[in-house]
Amino acid sequence: CLQQAAKWSWKVSNKSHSFQTCFCILSCSSSERRGSRAELRRSSVYSTMDLVPQLEHYANSLPRQMTKSRPSLETLRKTFEVRCMLNIWGVILFLRLSWITSQAGIVLTCVIILMSVVVTSVTALSISAIATNGRVVSGGAYFMISRTLGPEIGGPIGVVFSFANALACALNTVGFAEVVRDLMQEFGAVMVDPINDVRIIGVITVTVLLMISLAGMEWESKTQILFFLVLLVSFANYFVGTVIPPKVDKQAVGIFGYRGDIFVENLTPDWRGSEGSFFQMFAIFFPAAIGILSGANISGDLKDPATAIPKGTLMAIFWTTLSYLGVAVTVGSCVVRDASGNKSHIFTGNNTDGCVGLACNLGWNFTDCSQSQTCQYGLVLGQLSGFYYLITAGVFAASLSSALGFLVSAPKVFQCLCKDQIYPYIIFFAKGYGKNNEPFRAYVLCYLISIAFILIAELNIIAALISNFFLCSYCLINFSCFHASITNSPGWRPSFHYYSKWTALFGAVISVVLMFLFTWWAALVTLSIIIFLLGYVNYNKPKINWGSSVQAGTYNMALSYSVSLTGVEDHKMVKWSNKVHTLLNPLTALWT
Structure with missing residues (x-):
């Protein structure tokens, strides 16, 4: 047969x-x-030079005779959307967005949010096309890119993406630790000092998260709903707090309700400190937009991924963007930039001589702390809410859900990379345990990397580094989509058609540009690592064939050059005009 x-x-x-x-x-x-x-x-x-590509890596366009019983598409889409929203929302929303608004002003803060959304939206379109090009198993972005562009690009992105997820775990853990430290200080509890307290709490927290990951994650999908409900309650609590008439204690911290003069005053930027610049604020905010790839890993479980992935990811981006814009505009309309928190600074009469600032027109004198830049209050999100501790609960839900999600995703991506054996000496981390093939060894590696960056204990520094690595990941994702499209690879047949190769190229270019604008030295280090990893794969030439677009581009180039030779006309030899007069034997010719 x-x-x-x-x-x-x-x-x-x-x-x-x-x-x-x-x-x-x-x-x-x-x-x-x-x-x-x-x-x-x-x-x-x-009898080709290459092996036949594995057909399971390509989309199956034929109807299946036997299909597994799956939840409805609407249920999966909503779950996918919630998963993305939980990973996009993080500690930056609660701990840094109001501070960014005080520095950049309402207008530039909205520009920062929209520019971040442009990058993530273009990447979401590219990842939707890549994810619907074939069946995606564990490995997420690494698996999709390696099976599209081949091991040359897939290998470096696997390393960078795993490292970026470990950093994101550290970021959310440090944010959680900062809130716990502040709560402890309110009750006069201090372990060592503010910085070391963050380190101690952060290490304990990530250790507990590691124990949860090692114990099993069957309950993780159920707890996501709980975290989501807590976040919704926190948002409702915040927006209700903006319309509640402020009392004296809230006015002392700079909250005066919706006022046109406060809105106009906070429209323009007021840069302060060493981090007071547009791109520094952009770099600190950008981690609030990551998390769009969290749901792409479950595309193999979706009944119709061509519909679920674009809708789930893009709707998650849409709703989180509205929440960011809403918080930036409302907090900038209700709160002044500088406030002392001292109730004795209220005016008892109409004399405002020597008072400087917008608060003078509102009956408060914050001049001393404003001029010395020692005001402890001002544009603070928690104080503006109806009930402060509900905002704290929101911070806990956002930080812990994101940290746990990144702690789980990073080892699984790295495990898939190790199984492919593209790089030496990492096969040790590919071993899985239990019925779910859990990468316990990779969990420990991610845990150690997270601890290394938790010890920095500075949220702004970690946020800037994370922005660099995730932008590098987005660049390679967009480039893989562009390259697969422009080479007309026969294996490139995505079910999702609402993308463009030019938007993908734009996403790749703008990601590289932002990397250098954020932290140029970190961008150079990241690109050097990518070039080294890419050069190693090209030199080693692993014996694997995934039907990549690199091979398709090489074939198309060779074919186009070969076809171009068919149109070459015969022409006379002008420069070479030698004519053979006599044929001699070389041995006899030596003695002639």
Whole structure:
């Protein structure tokens, strides 16, 4: 049967063989069919240089005879959307957005938010196309890119993406530790000092998260709903707090309700400190927009990923963007930039001599702390809420859910990279345990990396580094989509068609530009690592064939050059005009 099938592949143009061969193939036993697949994997009937690509990496356009029982598409889409929103919302929303608004002003803060959304939206379109090009298993962005661009680009992105997720775990853990430290200070509890307290709390927190990850994550999807509800309550608590008339204690910290003069005053930037610049604020905010890839890992479980991934990811980006814009505008309309928190600074009369600032017109004198830049209050999100501790609960929900999600995703991506054996000495981390093939060794590695950056204990520094690595990941994702599209790879057949190769190229270019504008030295280090990893794969040439767009581009280039030679006309030889007069024997010619 296999021999007849091979003969038919050579005579595919002859229609008389089609029915006979199809009948033969269908009549083969299951063992023969498995043997035929193995035979085709060893050598192609066309005697090509490359192995036949694994067909399971491409989208199956034929209807399946047997389908597994799955939840409805709407249920999965909503779950996908919630998953993305929880990973996009993080500690930056609660701990840094109001501070960024005080530095950059309402207008530039909205520009920062929208520019971040442009990068993530373009990347979401590219990842939707890549994810719907074939069946995606564990490995997430690494698996999709390596099977699209090949191991040359897939290997470096696997390393960078795993490292970026470990950094994101550290970021959210440090944010959680800062809030716990502030709560302890309110009750007069201090362990060592503010910085070391963050380190101690952060290490304890990430250790507990590691224990949860090692114990199993069956309950993780259920707790996501709980975290989501807590975040919704926190948002409702905040917006209700903006319309509650402020009392004296809230006015002392700079909250005066919606006022046009406060809105106008906070429209323009007021840069302060060493971090007071547009791109520094951009770099600190950008981690609030990451998390769009968190749901792409479950595309293999979706009934219709071509619909679920774009809708889930883009709707998550839309709603989180509205929340960011809403918080930036409302906090800038209700709170002054500088406030002392001292109730004795209220005016008892109409004399405002020597008072400087917008608060003077509102009956408060914050001049001393404003001029010395020692005001402890001002544009603070928690104080503006209806109930302060609900905002604290929101910080806990956002930070812990994101930290746990990144702590789980980073080892799984790295495990998939180790299984492919693209780089040496990392196969140790590929081993899985239990029925779910949990990468316990990779968990420990991610845990150690997270602790190393938790010890920095500075949220702004960690946020800037994370922005660099995630921008590098987004650059490679967009470039892979662009390269697969422009090379017309036969294996590039995404079910999602609402993307453009030019928007993907724009996303790749703007990601590199922002990397250098944020932290140029970190961008150079990251690109040097990428070039080194890429050069190693090109030098080592792993014996794997994933039908990548790199091979397709090489084939198209060779084909176009070969076709161009068919149009070369015959021409006379002008410079070379020698004519052979006599043929001599070389041995006799030496003695002539």
